[in-house]
Amino acid sequence: MTEPGMAAAPDPDDTAPAVSGQARLLLGLAAIAVAFAAADTYVVVLALTDMMSSVGVPIDELQRAAPIVSGFLLGYVAMLPLIGRIADLRGRVPVLLMALVVFAVGSFVTSLAYDLPSIVAGRFLQGVGGGGLVPATLALVADLFPAERRGVPLGVVSGVQELGSVLGPLFGAAVLAVADWRAIFAINLAVGLVLAAALRTLAPAGLAGAGVRRGGLPDPVALLLLVVGTAASALVFTQPEAIRRDLTWGSLFVPLTGGSRWVTPLGAIAATALLLFVVRCATARRPLVDVAGWWRATREADLTGALLLATALGGVVLAFATADPQIEVFSDRGWWYLGVAAVAAAAFAAHLRRAASPLVPRGSIARTPAWGSLLVSFFVGSSLIAALIDIPIFARSTIYPDSQLGAALVLVRFLVALPVGAVLGGFLTRRLPAGVVTALGMAGAAAGFLLMAQWDVDALRSWTATVPLLLGGLGFGLALAPVNAAVLAATDDLVHGLASALVVVARMVGMLVGISALTTIGLRRYYAEQADIPPVREVCDGSSRCDAFSDLLRQAGIAQEHTVFVGAAVCALLAGLLALLLFRHAATRALSAGDLLRSAG
DSSP states (O other): OOOOTOOOOHHHHHOOOOOHHHHHHHHHHHHHHHHHHHHHHHHHHHHHHHHHHHTOOOTTOGGGGOOOOHHHHHHHHHHHHHHHHHHHHHOOHHHHHHHHHHHHHHHHHHHTOOSSSHHHHHHHHHHHHHHHHHHHHHHHHHSSOOOOOOOOHHHHHHHHHHHHHHHHHHHHHHHHHSSSHHHHHHHHHHHHHHHHHHHHHHHHHHHHHHTOOSOOOOOHHHHHHHHHHHHHHHHHHHHHHHHHOOOGGGGGGOOSSSSSSGHHHHHHHHHHHHHHHHHHHHSSSSSSSHHHHHHHHHHHHHHHHHHHHHHHHHHHHHHHTTTTTOOOOOOOHHHHHHHHHHHHHHHHHHHHHHHHSOOTTTTTTHHHHHHHHHHHHHHHHHHHHHHHHHHHHHHHHHTTTTTTHHHHHHHHHHHHHHHHHHHHHHHHHHTTTTHHHHHHHHHHHHHHHHHHOOOOGGGGSSSGHHHHHHHHHHHHHHHHHHHHHHHTTTSSSGGGHHHHHHHHHHHHHHHHHHHHHHHHHHHHHHHHHHHOOOOOHHHHHEEEEEOHHHHHHHHHHHHHHHHHHHHHHHHHHHHHHHHHHHTTTTTOOOOHHHHHHHHOO
């Protein structure tokens, strides 16, 4: 009931412009694409040993396979700021389309890879494409919804993305049960192209952006060159036995010099056709791919600054991602990588001051909730990585010493709660301040870690171990939407793609730095516990096989993991506290009826 002469306060949902069904479908397809790329991040968990064997890396030299994982991370992280900035300049949908195409090309290369460099190149392209989907999709949410209504769609996008991380290992296991590992990436190729075609068809004219050509036949010359180049490349990769041994066609596979497959006549045909395809697209009036437009957008986005930042981020990624988190903080070349990263970061900072149109426009993230989102995201990542890495390690060191799958399924209990928390966090962000929702989530995550720090050697055999796993996953999920909502609310529309990319980069860097710091602290605890263990001959009384000594070492390992879990809880609490302090002025909530009446008065 309202007083006579007083208008009823409008519902917040009624005051915002409606989002068309076509736009919602477009956002749904983009979210599915993000989920599929997220699944690809984890799909290698079960397929890695088969991939190693196929490219000639022995199973007992696991460290040599690190580039298969770090190559994806390098592409995912290093190119994100540039892609996010291009999404601001060229439009969200064109970037989504190009990211899907790059992801599909990376899947094609990976599925046909024959040696370590080719499989790493494919994984790098998959990382670039998969990473590029995230900032463009988050920025698309900001384009479609006003600040007070972004919580739910951001939560749904984050939830679908985290669901992909749950389904990734399961998808990989299902495919490996019936086919070779290459089938995983062949499916990626098909799905990527189908999603790209669907996005191109459904994109409303107002959201299509520059470079999405509608109507008319594709350039036949460019199409022919693409078909020839792709087919020849596939033959270079696979080298079918029947054709290679043919007296006539076999000469196409004989190297002209050296031993590389790409210096064969067939390799020359593939390279020439693809080069001519790029030239044709750059010069045609109605190109199949607007190469010239993409190049202009890349230069306008500040290519020099992007390369310097990519070098800095790449150095950080390689320093940490190539190390074995169970035994070392850095790889052998870690300090060299960090040195290069420091030099590149300093050069990037100097470039930002001098450039007329820098990659990060001056003042674009100057508001407290904007740069605060980066800081909070860093500590969220620092804490989250402990769950992703150390929960399986704990499982392997206790009840699943010989089962990687069993340890992964323990982690699934944590991951399955993440998307639920993400959607719930989106709903809460509409009614509660972003800092409060983030702090609630991080408090739940910290509580989960503190409970994990009480686990003993048999803890995972009990159903009670599921409680901290679900609590931690739910807590991290709660924090995803409010952090993204805060940075989008505190930045201008023209930099939403860049801002979203920087939040993701901050979380990924936090994960890498976090696992290094937590591993260092955990190893110190392990060595301290190990120093208190008596010599083996005193414990075992000369016996050649001694379970008691093994149990003491296992307890030292458990103490190490307990220390890591406590450290992760501290990082989670820091993230929550920072969110409360820095998100105070983030306008992310839907206005209540009372708020609307007060603003009207």
